[in-house]
Amino acid sequence: MTSPALPDYAPIPRSSLGPALNDQGYYVGRVERNLYWVTDGVYQSAFLTTRDGVVLFDAPPTIGHNLQRAIDEIAAANGVSNQVTHLVYSHHHDDHAGAASLFDRNVVRVGHEETRRLLLRDNDPARPAPEVTFADRYTLEVAGERVELAWHGPNHSPDNIFIHFPGHDTLMLIDVVNAGWVPIYNLNLSEDVPGYIQAPATALSYPWTHFICGHLGRLATRDDVAVHQAYIADIEASAREALATVDPTPFYMRYGENAWAGVKAHLDTVTDRAAAPIIAKYTGVLAAADIEIFTRTTTFAIMQSLRLDRGPSGPVHP
Numbered sequence: 170m171t172s173p174a175l176p177d178y179a180p181i182p183r184s185s186l187g188p189a190l191n192d193q194g195y196y197v198g199r200v201e202r203n204l205y206w207v208t209d210g211v212y213q214s215a216f217l218t219t220r221d222g223v224v225l226f227d228a229p230p231t232i233g234h235n236l237q238r239a240i241d242e243i244a245a246a247n248g249v250s251n252q253v254t255h256l257v258y259s260h261h262h263d264d265h266a267g268a269a270s271l272f273d274r275n276v277v278r279v280g281h282e283e284t285r286r287l288l289l290r291d292n293d294p295a296r297p298a299p300e301v302t303f304a305d306r307y308t309l310e311v312a313g314e315r316v317e318l319a320w321h322g323p324n325h326s327p328d329n330i331f332i333h334f335p336g337h338d339t340l341m342l343i344d345v346v347n348a349g350w351v352p353i354y355n356l357n358l359s360e361d362v363p364g365y366i367q368a369p370a371t372a373l374s375y376p377w378t379h380f381i382c383g384h385l386g387r388l389a390t391r392d393d394v395a396v397h398q399a400y401i402a403d404i405e406a407s408a409r410e411a412l413a414t415v416d417p418t419p420f421y422m423r424y425g426e427n428a429w430a431g432v433k434a435h436l437d438t439v440t441d442r443a444a445a446p447i448i449a450k451y452t453g454v455l456a457a458a459d460i461e462i463f464t465r466t467t468t469f470a471i472m473q474s475l476r477l478d479r480g481p482s483g484p485v486h487p
C-alpha cells in the first residue's frame with residue numbers, strides 16, 4: 170500500500186488566524202457587553218448572558234461540552250446565571266447544532282419554521298426541533314435583551330437565518346462568509362447559489378461592527394465581507410468570460426455519440442479557465458485560496474447558476 174502524497178500549501182496569513190485556545194481546546198471572548206463568542210479554531214458559537222439565564226446561539230458538536238465550560242467561566246467571572254434557558258438555531262445542519270441535546274429539556278428552542286420541518290424530517294435525537302418558530306421575522310426578548318431573527322430566503326441552506334443583536338452592534342450569519350478564508354467546496358456546500366451570492370449584501374444592509382460567521386478562529390469585520398464579495402464577483406465575471414469564449418464544438422465533435430463525455434470536457438475546460446486567475450489573485454489574500462478544488466467547485470457552481478438560474482443555458486435552436 171502506498172499512501173497518496175499530501176501536497177504543500179501556501180502559509181496561512183497571520184490575519185486569518187484567531188486567538189490561542191486554552192488547554193481544553195476553546196477560546197471564549199467578549200463580543201460586546203454581555204454577548205460572547207466561543208471557538209475551537211474551526212467552529213463558532215455565541216451566547217448572551219442575562220439576569221434570567223443564558224441564550225445560546227448554535228451548539229456545534231466539535232465545541233460540545235466546552236460550550237457549558239465557556240459559559241461557566243464567563244458566568245462565574247461576572248456573577249450571573251450559567252443556566253442556558255434559550256437555544257437559537259441558525260439553521261438545521263448537524264455541524265452547527267449537533268450538541269443541542271446536551272442542554273436541558275426545559276430549554277426554549279427557537280428557529281425558523283423550515284428548521285423545524287427539516288429537523289423533524291432528519292429525526293436526529295441530537296438536534297431536537299425548535300418549538301418556537303417563525304416565518305419571516307421574530308424578536309426574541311429575554312430579561313430586557315433584544316435579538317432580531319430574520320429569514321431573507323434560502324442561501325447556504327433553505328432555513329439559514331440572520332441573527333441581529335441591535336444592542337451589541339453585531340450580526341451572526343453562519344456558513345456564508347468565512348472570515349479571512351475562502352469558502353470550502355461548492356460555495357460552502359450551499360444549496361441556493363443566487364441566495365448565497367446575495368446574502369453578504371443583505372448582511373451589510375444591517376448596522377453592525379462585529380460579525381459572527383460560524384467558522385475558523387476569529388470574528389469578521391465589514392472588510393472581510395467585502396473581500397468575500399470581491400472573490401465571488403471575480404469568479405462570476407471570470408465564469409461569464411469563460412462561458413462566452415470557450416468554443417464547445419471540438420469537445421462534442423471529439424466524443425460523438427457519447428454526449429456526456431462532451432459535456433464533461435466542455436464544462437471542465439470552462440471551469441479551469443475561469444478558476445485559474447481567481448486562484449492566482451487570491452492566494453495570499455484569502456487563506457486556502459490555493460486549495461484549488463475549493464475555488465474550482467465554487468466556480469463550477471456559479472457557472473452552472475449563470476446558465477440555469479440566470480440564463481441563457483445556450484443558444485435557441487433556429
Ligand SMILES: [Zn+2]
Nearest residue numbers: 262325326344
Ligand atoms: Zn451549514
